[in-house]
Amino acid sequence: MFSKKVRGFFRGLSWPLFTFGIVNSILLGVYGNTMKILEKKDPKDRKTHYTNVYLAGCTGGAAFQVVAIPFDYIKVVLQSQIQHKKEGSFDSRQRMQYFRGPVECTIHTYRTLGLSGLYKGGTVMAVRDVPTCGLYMLTYSYIGDFLREKQWTDSRGIVAELISGGCAGSLAWFATMPLDVIKSRYQADFNGVYKRPLDCAIASYKEEGFRVFYRGTFVTCLRAFPSCAVAMLVYSYVLDVLK
Numbered sequence: 001m002f003s004k005k006v007r008g009f010f011r012g013l014s015w016p017l018f019t020f021g022i023v024n025s026i027l028l029g030v031y032g033n034t035m036k037i038l039e040k041k042d043p044k045d046r047k048t049h050y051t052n053v054y055l056a057g058c059t060g061g062a063a064f065q066v067v068a069i070p071f072d073y074i075k076v077v078l079q080s081q082i083q084h085k086k087e088g089s090f091d092s093r094q095r096m097q098y099f100r101g102p103v104e105c106t107i108h109t110y111r112t113l114g115l116s117g118l119y120k121g122g123t124v125m126a127v128r129d130v131p132t133c134g135l136y137m138l139t140y141s142y143i144g145d146f147l148r149e150k151q152w153t154d155s156r157g158i159v160a161e162l163i164s165g166g167c168a169g170s171l172a173w174f175a176t177m178p179l180d181v182i183k184s185r186y187q188a189d190f191n192g193v194y195k196r197p198l199d200c201a202i203a204s205y206k207e208e209g210f211r212v213f214y215r216g217t218f219v220t221c222l223r224a225f226p227s228c229a230v231a232m233l234v235y236s237y238v239l240d241v242l243k
Contacts, residue, residue, distance in 0.1 A: 019071040023064045028235050031060035031137055053141045054134040061133025065126050070118040072125060073187050074102050074109070080188040121187040124197045128179035132172045140168035140232055161233040169228025170221040177220065178213035
């Protein structure tokens with residue numbers, strides 16, 4: 001009984017773990033290559049143009065949407081543990097069951113809703129992610145440059161990378177929480193209560209007020225700081241090694 005309760009906190013964990021590396025690889029890969037295109041200049045000129053950083057971040061955010069939206073949708077459904085009809089069952093007591101994993105959830109969604117079903121809430125997610133990725137890379141770049149300029153870091157720049165990456169992640173998630181709440185609620189609506197994301201936003205506001213859009217913000221930002229700090233530190237050092 002205890003093990004089942006503990007496993008409840010890790011529901012849907014395998015999917016984010018599997019997709020985290022893929023999504024971030026696309027984001028940072030496209031970002032880096034876009035920066036090379038935008039910053040064609042004299043190699044001696046090391047000044048960073050932050051407008052280019054933001055645009056490159058937005059481009060990276062747009063690039064991973066095709067992969068990220070289905071992954072995110074499956075994660076939301078698994079974590080919500082929405083009941084669904086069991087195929088071939090005529091017993092009302094056995095008609096409803098829970099998804100046992102991401103593969104079963106993906107197959108069921110595809111069979112019942114088609115490929116478009118896996119992209120439910122995709123518009124909201126794109127609106128959430130594209131400008132937020134620009135903000136994320138802009139914050140990371142600016143804070144890192146500021147700390148190195150003030151020499152408020154160690155000789156290898158580890159402190160600057162950790163602080164800038166962590167702050168960028170927390171700020172980005174704080175800025176995008178309202179859209180994330182709407183997206184998750186809309187994606188988890190298997191009963192068709194909300195016809196559009198806008199309907200979901202209006203209904204949520206009427207039922208629970210404005211604070212509903214920032215529910216869980218502290219925990220999300222707290223989680224984002226160490227994960228983004230480590231991710232950007234690894235990214236920076238891998239680039240140095242490859243160069």
